[in-house]
Every structure is written in C-alpha cells, then in structure tokens.
Amino acid sequence: MSDFSPQQGGLAVGDRVVVTGASGFLGRHLVGRLRAAGVEVATPSRGEGFDLLNDQLPLDGATHVFHLAAETGVPDSWQDPARFHLVNTHGTVRVLDQCRRAGCAMTYVGAYIYGVPQHLPIDETHPVNANNPYAYSKWMGEQACEWYADMYSMGVTAIRLFNTYGPGQSNRFLIPRIVEQVIDPTVERIELMDLAPRRDYLYVDDAVDALLAARGLPGYRLYNVGSGVSHSISDVLESAMRQAGIRKEVVDLQQVRPNEIPDVRADCSRIGRECGWRPRFSLDEGIERMLEEVRK
Template sequence: MSGFTNKLVAVTGASGFVGRNLVKRLRLDGAKVLELSRASGFDILSDQANLEGVTHVFHIAGLTGIPHAWKEPVAFFETNALGTMRILEQCRLANCPMTFLSAYIYGAPQFLPITEQHPVVANNPYGFSKRVAEDACTFYVQNYGLRCVSLRLFNTYGPGQSSDFLLPFIVEQVLDDSREAIEVQDLEPRRDYVFVDDVVDAIVSAQSAAPGSVFNIGSGVTYSVEEVIQLTLRAAGRQKPYRAMGEKRKNEVNCVQADISALQQATGWRPRTSLADGIRKLIENAGRP
C-alpha cells in the first residue's frame, strides 16, 4: 500500500512499458490516475496538462532507444529535455510534486558499482537528453522550491516489453522453433537488469525521500549478454547455438552495475526478483499482449 490511496495522481507516458505498469500498481493501491500519453491524445510538446486536484506527477514520457537516438538526436532532445521542462513548469504553476525517471546518463563507468556521485558524462543522444532533463529538475528544486525526486533507472525489463530491447529479443529467439541459432550484436557487454515490478516498487517508495534526492534503481548485479542467453535457454528447457554478429554499437559501454544502497537506506526498498526468475516470467508471458 502506498500513500496515494484515494488521491489523484498523473502519469505521463502512461501507455509506455514502465508507465502502464506504474498505472496498474497505483490503481491497485487505490489511487485515481490521470493518464497523459500519446495514446490518450496528450502531446508533451504542445499540450497543457490539467493538474487541478492532482497531488503528484510521475513524469515517465519520453523517446527511448539508443540506436534511434543516434538517428534523431534533435527529436530526442526536444521530447526528453524540453518536454521535461514543460512538465516541470506545469508542476510549478500547480504546486504539484513530481517524480522524474532518467537513464543512461553516466556514460562509460569510471568505477563500479556506480553510485549517484559518479560523474555524469552521457555518451549518446538519449543519455544526453535525459541528463539535461535531470539538470532542469535540479534547477527547479533549487530555485523554485519544487518538490521533485529523480530516479536513474538501469536496464528495466519485464512482460510486455518491446523486442527492441535485449531480454525480450533473446526470449523471442529462444522460443522461435524456426530459428536455428540465437543472434545478437555482441556477447560481452554486461548490464544491470532490474524487473519492472521492482522498478515500480522503487518509484512508489521513493516518494518518502527528500525533495532533490537522486537515486539509482537497479539490481546491483551485472550479467553479460552471453550469460543472459544461457539463463534463458535453461529456463526454457531449450538447446540452441548462439553467436555474436560482430556489430558493436557506437560508444558501447562494456560493464554497468548500479550501487542501489542509497535508495535502500532511504526507503527500505530492495529488488525482489532475480534475473533467473524474471526471465521465467518473460517466458511464461511470451506472446501475450
């Protein structure tokens, strides 16, 4: 149970992967949810949100996907950075607290695990747009007194996620009997994967933190792409060869691991779903809308 029972809250990006999972959780907790998304006809760059009576805004809307960001850096900046500025201003005028979700802003790690004090050196257009957006949040906290918390997500996954992302892409290939082998760009990169239910729990729990707080949300454990494939094959009871296509992404980061102790100490939150259990849930839900 959260502190939003019988309260009206708004979620931007409510039709997206994290957004719709958050909406589901908030409604289970008894909140009334105003959904602001492209699916509901809301344009973050031109529309004014009606925040009358809204007690909290969860700002999740934005363009995602690093390969797409390299192709359309201006669109990503406009939506993710300028769009966040617009939501911040609307929250300021309505005196409404806000939670902002960020990701991929650290760039190549200078040390592991990555704490919130790690230098922020975004090395792709998506991360850059999110860094500017997070800076805007900090500015509004420091200069307007806006109550805002920023959450830095690591690699979120779960049922219903697009196969544009690695884990559902691997599950799809493992379960596809017409495919003789699993093909990925690179077997070596290590990432910190966190299940979407744990992310939603973290988002809700972070509301008890002080305004201006910044927290990592991850699992604290890192896995290579090859290890993810092996876990998926084991969970599915399949045997298939796998191979790298030798297509390394621009500015690829070799290893990412979150230090999640700050959020744990501030709120008591901790991830509950191991990667093996999360992959089993992906397999169980494969093919469902």
C-alpha cells in the same frame, strides 16, 4: 504479486496522480499497480492526442506526477538530436512548471548517463558522460528538476534507471528478443553480435517499486535504480534456455559495437538507506515471469 500498499510513499486509496508516458512499457506497469491499489490515475498520452509540448496536464486534484514520457532510442537520437532535446528537456521543464503552479510533487524517470564506468559499482557521484543525444537530453531534464526543486522548494525525485526488462517489453530490447528466439520453434540457432558485454538488468516490478518508494519526499532527490548485479549477454541467453527447458545452438558473431561499454553495475545504496527499497527479483526469476506471460 507486489507488496505495494496504497499508503506506501504517502499514497492513499482515492488519491489522484498523473502518469505521462503511461502507454509505454514501464508506464503500463506503473499505472496497473497504482489502479490495483485504488489510486486514481490520469494518463494523458500521445495516442489520445495529448501534446507534451503544447497541452496542459490534467492536474486538478492531483497530488503527484510521474513523468515518464520521452523520446527514446539512442540510434534515433543521433538522427534528430534537436527533437530529443525539445521533448525530453523542454517537455520536462513544462511538466515541472505546471507541477509548480499546481503544488504537485514530481518523479522524473531518467536514464543511464555515465558512459564507460570509471569504477564499479556506479554510485550517484560517479562523473556523468552523456555520450549520445538521448542521454544528453535526459541529463538536461534532470538538471531542470534539480533547479526547480531548489528555486521553488518543490519535491522532485529523479530516478536513473538501469536496464529495465519484463513482460510486455518490445523485442527491440535484448532480453525480450532473446526470450522470443529461445521459445520460437522456427528458430533453429540463435545468433548474437557479441556475448561479452555485461549490464545491470532490473526487473520491471522492482523498477515500479522504486518509483513508488521514492515519491513524496521533500526537496530534490537523485537515485540510481538497478539490480546491483551485472550479467553478460551470454548469462541472459543461458538463463532463458534454462528456464524454458530448451537448448539451441548459439553463434557468437563477435561483432563488437563501436564505443561498447564492457560492464555496468549500479550502486543502489542511497535509495536503500533513504527509502527502504531493494530489488526483489533475480535475473532467473524475472525471465521465468516473462516466460509465464508468453505461455499464457
């Protein structure tokens, strides 16, 4: 269970917030946490007919907006970069402008935009290398956040999330796909393209903690949010088999992806100093929680 209380970040029981992208993986966890704490949450979503590019957010009585809605997926972004820019950049500008007029603060959930690291760990001053249309669109949304915060004296926090994982995530992502193969009795051996790349994997409850801890601050704030530890794909697989108590043959196809990033590790000291946040879950603990959900 989380240690989040309704008063954290200035929230109180009965407060009203808006979460865009609430039907997504992170959005569902955030909304669940807020509602469990007695916070009223409005969840305009595409599934309910809400159009980020044309409709108005339900901001009456709201004190804060968590803006998670976005077009996602690097491969898809190469096929339609203009659509990604329209939704992720212009859509963010629309949310910012509505927040400005309603007097709401905003939290913007960004993405990893550093490319191949020049140094590890990666802090917020590391040069940006938005090397795909998705990253570029999220970076432009981030720039809009800083501009609105400066020009209109708004409270806007931008969060650069690293590789978030947890229960309920699509198996299009690495860790759920590995866990699924480990526990599936019809899968006799696990084949992976490349076991070497290392990533900073952040458990979803830690990501939600960071969003809540960093809200309600004055001016523009920018924070990296990750575990601060990197793990290889081999590490992830070994953890999943160990936690599940299952051993299977593993085949490393040694197919290195073009423009592969060898290692990623976040420096999260800024959000630690300014908001008191730190990750609580190790990779083993996060994967064990995923397995518990599957067993249920």
